[in-house]
Amino acid sequence: MSQTNTESTPVIQESIIQAKNIGKQYGNDVILERVSVTVQEGEFITLVGASGCGKSTFLKMILGIEDPSSGDLLLDGKAIPNEPGPDRGIVFQQYSVFPHMTVLENVIAAKGFQKSSLTGYLFGKEKQQAKQEATEMLEKVGLSHALGRYPDELSGGMKQRLAIAQALICKPRILLLDEPFGALDPGIRADMHALVLDLWREHKLTVFMVTHDLKEGFYLGSRLWVFDKVRHDPQAPNAYGASITYDLPLGHAPKELYEEIDDRLRPVDKNTSLSTGSEG
Template identity: 80%
Template sequence: MSQPFIEARNIGKQYGQDIILENVTTTVEEGEFITLVGASGCGKSTFLKMILGTEQPSSGELLLNGEPMPNEPGPDRGIVFQQYSVFPHMTVLENVVAAKGFQKASLTGYLFGNEKRQARQEAAEMLTQVGLSHALNRYPHELSGGMKQRLAIAQAVICKPRILLLDEPFGALDPGIRADMHRLILDLWRTHKLTIFMVTHDLKEGFYLGTRLWVFDKLRHDPHAPNAYGASITYDLPVDATQDSLYQEIDDQLRPTKSTTMTADLTERPT
């Protein structure tokens, strides 16, 4: 039996007396696209940060190729946030070249000579892939929200990560632009053979983009101590084999304030 690419063994995460995650156990094969949904504060972004290396489990093990996940970020793991992580004083091209330079084991990450020319060529090619070839010399303040997010994705993918982490990357975009970004991220996933983890609050987005959907929720609740128990993965579903009734059950679970007497329009559900 082959070794999983990523494995979580009974992971727990706690901040003081507040328990965020508990008993998270799962495996992921290289090349999968996992979408994570759940209520705000249930630990989805915390799990992403553990993969990135900026947070560590309080208990249990998180393994990459059978070894402990590195406890600091590295070029093998790229991340894109909802808020655009770009440098406002640099052009679009310079932003992507800078991301490439930060891979260097130096204090500044500056590139010179042939190395810089090669990085600029790679950056221009990446920007073409994400649809920004016409904006190489623009500054971030001259870009729309969708263009800024394309730039942030180019910064992450230029470093050739094996794992791409997306923390609600499209939440601030309008529906039309989000559809374009969906096509872009699916194309990059296939082209670069990435393993992707994406946090989203949009269940339809989760089912449309991923190969597997994880629902994070608490199995135990104490109304007098709401942070006494942590969330775990309550559903782990292949997105192409989920019945409409289960889809509706998860949707109602994620949006408990919605009247359960209202029937969702499942005819719009992506297939």
């Protein structure tokens, strides 16, 4: 039956993020231009593109620590606040943990900063509740055996699990991942992929993940964005910014399209790439 029949058309899910002709520049350097896109709640977006093409900048605008130079970026139809909030959690490639605190204390502190931006300290029943929630979250990310360890006693993969627990303890609607697995060994990365997918489904998160690994971008999530410049000036390489040149529902892209995107992101000699094992 045709979907134009309003009696049989399903209710359309509300968008959580809307970018309307977004542009971003620093001085004369244009980073992003003409970015217009809509994201529904519960989607898992992977962002790929060459270094410096604005992927992380776009994440920072969603987080609220960067403002668009032009256009509108909306959260639930309203301008995104120009500061981070508990509804948006972020995990960076660099481990954002407190070295002087144990694993458990790190996650409790993250919960405390949600309550108090000044000290992060919790007391009484609030502290006991936070401790219980932190313990449960650390069990979900596979760190229940390391509650009393300090960050310098953890492997890279364990530190990223801790950073994810810190982000999720505040129960965000949106989880921002900025190349979170780039420094991890392939085997550990595979474990982290499975963990993030499980947490995405369980907590019904909307996820944005920046990666330089195209295979990772195609494997994870439900939708892939490719950031690239469509206009170039050899005399002024920063005169034009990147936009979203591909917006693909994952699981439906043919192999030829994957190879075309790979060639655009990594315009290097294939024999050299294969011999060095470079991921670009």
